[in-house]
Amino acid sequence: MTDPNTPDPNASNVPPPPPAPPAQPAPSYGATPSYGAPATQKTNVLAIVSLVSAFFISLVAIITGHIALNQIKKTGEQGRGLAIAGLVIGYIGLVVGIIFAIVWFAIIGAAISSGTVTTY
Template structure:
């Protein structure tokens, strides 16, 4: 349908959209020095017991084993970093414990052999 009052020489053009207000250029947002920089990854905390487990497993194996198991439990609950450190502490701690047990058994075997052969006298 066409408008009977419209001029046939003027093309049918829709009206222009209403004007948008200009953006306001007020004050800039305040600078927040504590906000992380763009693109910087959020650093996660490493579980302290995982570090203690790894370090102590070189010196006192049982401490490395105990702290390693506690660290793995905490990491599972909290989602912290350090799972690899805790596992490394456990592995080194268990290897140290096994080597220590073998060394004690070997020491008593050598001591028993020396006493039974007469090389060591007991009073």
């Protein structure tokens, strides 16, 4: 017979795990959580219009970009980077368009003055 006071050689010396913490009750529908969702600020619409129109009509991008920057300064909305990007791309497009028009008219003028093109 074995003595009940002698430790079992097959048993480990690990203490039992602590009791699990009580489970949190599931929130019911319609209940507000104890934390607030971060407030999302809206992006200025004219800043978006400025960036999008910069690829098509540079003058519209420049005008809406300046208006958007003015509104963003007053209201604190998001979109300052979009408005600046629209302005930069718009100004670059406007300068490239003006250079293209000057070169185009110079070529047409040179062709007319050399007699290559006849006018009626």
